[in-house]
Structures are given as structure tokens and as C-alpha cells.
Amino acid sequence: MIKCHLSELMGKKKLKIADLARETDLHRNTITLLYREEAARVDLETMDKLCKYFNCTVGDLFEFFPDDSK
Template sequence: MIKCHLSRIMGERKLKIVDVARETGINRGTVTRLYHETASRIELEAVEALCRYFDCQVGDLFEYQVDNGTDSN
């Protein structure tokens, strides 16, 4: 599974969802889904905007974790 660290990054910088949406141009719903880790897909343009805004790499925002609890096959 893919873990999104947006909520942690935003918390460290004391940012609100509306702030990130306004500053990046990303739809507020998209930022909300990433923040709550309920997003099932994301446009690369949104990833790029987040990386630019937070001055970070993709790996700082997203992390692959082995999900031992389910079988996807």
C-alpha cells in the first residue's frame, strides 16, 4: 500500500487543507483525500505541485509499505 505523509508535513508546518489547495492550485477535495489517505489516484501534476510547494521529493510525500493483511490477487 502507498502511505501518504501529507498530513504529517502539513502538521509540522501548521498548514490547513485550504491553505495548501489555494497555494498549489490543487482541488481542495484532492488535498483532503490525500490528507486523510483516502485517495485512490492522483494526477502527476498534483504531485509535482506538492513537491514544488513543500520543496521536497516524491519519496518525502509517498512511501510504499508492504500490506501483510490483505491479498490483492
């Protein structure tokens, strides 16, 4: 399972989805799906823009948790 930490990063800066969309030129739907951890896939360009905006690494934005059910 992959966990997205976008909501935490946005919370630290007290950002709204609309603010982040405006600042990064990403579509509001893209940010909403990541924020709610409902995204099925993420473009490299999206990760690049978010990492640049938050001055973080991909590892700060996403975290992998092994699935123990298998």
C-alpha cells in the same frame, strides 16, 4: 500499501487544507483525500505541485509498505 505523508508535512508548517489549496491551486477535495489517505489515484501534476510547495521528493510524500497478507 502506499502511505501518504501529506498530513505530516502540513502539520510541520501548520497549514490548513484551505491554505494549501489556495497556495498550490489544487482542488480542496484532492488535498482532503490525500490528507485522509483515502485517495485512489494521484495525478502527476498534483504530485509535482506538492513536491515543489514542500520542497521535497515523491519519496518524502509517499511511502510504500509491502502487503504481507499475500
